[in-house]
Amino acid sequence: MLVDAGNGLVALQSLETENYVTVLEDGTLEATATSISEFEWFSLVENANGFYVAAEFGGAGNLVVDREAVNTWEQFGLAEAEVWA
Numbered sequence: 001m002l003v004d005a006g007n008g009l010v011a012l013q014s015l016e017t018e019n020y021v022t023v024l025e026d027g028t029l030e031a032t033a034t035s036i037s038e039f040e041w042f043s044l045v046e047n048a049n050g051f052y053v054a055a056e057f058g059g060a061g062n063l064v065v066d067r068e069a070v071n072t073w074e075q076f077g078l079a080e081a082e083v084w085a
Helices: none
Strands: 002-006 009-012 020-023 029-033 052-055 063-067
Touching: 009 020, 029 063
Parallel strands: none
Antiparallel strands: 002 009, 020 029, 052 063
């Protein structure tokens, strides 16, 4: 689910665990953060390194934050969900 992080940024929160998505040192994403900090704030481009969030292997792999541009299969649509302010 998308959570409003303020200033036009969002955080991604797991509906199942309620943990937030964070960027690991290798550029992959993992939903392990229990609170929101600047490392969990995203736009369509990741805030810390300026790269796009993308899915490896044509969408079949892990999410990574290492793309200067994205291909069609790496684009994401937003599911309808409640956004918390």
